[in-house]
Amino acid sequence: MKTRAHTNIALIKYWGKADPNLRLPLMSSLSMTLDAFYTETSIKKIKGRQSEFYLNGQKQGGPAAERVFTYLRKLQTRFNIRGHFLVQSMNHVPTAAGLASSSSAFAALAGAFNQTFALGLNRQQLSRLARLGSGSACRSVFGGFTLWQKGNDDQSSYAYPIEEHPAMDLHLLAIEINKKPKKISSTAGMKAAQTSPFFQPWLSRNDAEIQEMVSAIKEHDFTKLGELAELNANEMHAVNLTARPPFTYFLPATIKGIRLVQELRHRGIECYYTIDAGPNLKILTQLRNIKEIKKIFLLEFNHVNIVNAGFGSGIEYLN
Ligand code: PMV
Numbered sequence: 001m002k003t004r005a006h007t008n009i010a011l012i013k014y015w016g017k018a019d020p021n022l023r024l025p026l027m028s029s030l031s032m033t034l035d036a037f038y039t040e041t042s043i044k045k046i047k048g049r050q051s052e053f054y055l056n057g058q059k060q061g062g063p064a065a066e067r068v069f070t071y072l073r074k075l076q077t078r079f080n081i082r083g084h085f086l087v088q089s090m091n092h093v094p095t096a097a098g099l100a101s102s103s104s105a106f107a108a109l110a111g112a113f114n115q116t117f118a119l120g121l122n123r124q125q126l127s128r129l130a131r132l133g134s135g136s137a138c139r140s141v142f143g144g145f146t147l148w149q150k151g152n153d154d155q156s157s158y159a160y161p162i163e164e165h166p167a168m169d170l171h172l173l174a175i176e177i178n179k180k181p182k183k184i185s186s187t188a189g190m191k192a193a194q195t196s197p198f199f200q201p202w203l204s205r206n207d208a209e210i211q212e213m214v215s216a217i218k219e220h221d222f223t224k225l226g227e228l229a230e231l232n233a234n235e236m237h238a239v240n241l242t243a244r245p246p247f248t249y250f251l252p253a254t255i256k257g258i259r260l261v262q263e264l265r266h267r268g269i270e271c272y273y274t275i276d277a278g279p280n281l282k283i284l285t286q287l288r289n290i291k292e293i294k295k296i297f298l299l300e301f302n303h304v305n306i307v308n309a310g311f312g313s314g315i316e317y318l319n
Helices: 062-079 102-116 123-133 135-141 186-193 199-204 206-218 222-241 252-266 287-300
Strands: 002-012 017-019 029-046 052-055 084-092 145-149 158-163 171-176 272-275 281-285 305-309 316-318
Touching: 002 102, 002 135, 002 206, 002 222, 002 272, 017 186, 029 102, 029 135, 029 171, 029 206, 029 305, 052 062, 062 084, 062 102, 062 123, 084 102, 102 123, 102 135, 123 135, 123 158, 135 145, 135 158, 145 206, 158 206, 171 287, 186 222, 199 206, 199 222, 206 222, 222 272, 222 281, 252 272, 252 281, 252 287, 281 287, 287 305
Parallel strands: 052 084
Antiparallel strands: 002 029, 002 316, 029 084, 029 145, 145 158, 171 281, 171 305, 272 281
């Protein structure tokens, strides 16, 4: 038995922790679950040896395995479950996409734990559990558009769907301009960003930005959604650039991509970008523009990988 969860991309970002241990965020966030990228995970109890974690068939050690085991120990304590496990995960997140897989990884892990131990958790409870592994994972429990309400404790901080099967014409093109792993983890970036004089003003806009994004979704207003997602991503990267000391995830190629998106818009090809804790652009656009955008990006960036994603579904239990 396996559990499948898709990754998600935040349109309104989570970029600050109120409680690092419980992964309670400083702000609410809103995301789109993506069909092209997912993780499948199973957990089995094993006897007479330590827990093992396999990713894509390869036994993992070091920090990757440690993070999984630390998370599982947390869940074991919560549910009073003893023993050691064999954890097997397959990541269907093309490394080419430049998308982080922690959202699908920890949502799938939480789901697999629920499934293996027949805990009977509902999706709200599952979202809270996934959050303990990686904040953004709490949104991957649901499909379509998902809102993570920040809440103020473990009980009240969880995600819920805004529209699970949106009829909106919306596509994401993940452009991999750089393959290298990021130098600043999202945890470190979130902490440093709070030293920016613009962090509090940005935070005070969070409720309004969430409300505006929810109405763009309800109205199926692509322009409003794209403009707001791009603004929010720029705000996130602006607080990084104005932190003390300042830092950025941007590379020269990131700026080149941003300018290309602006130029495409001037030419009447409607598209917007969002960028996470890395240098890669994710372009939001509509079906009729995909071909042209791909063509232009392939021309401007040699051999760049581009992956097209639509709406993904929520957590699934497979046999
Ligand atoms: O959940 P984490 O620790 O991988 O942090 C996610 C941070 C961003 O991807 C930049 C924003 C978000 O809301 O997903």
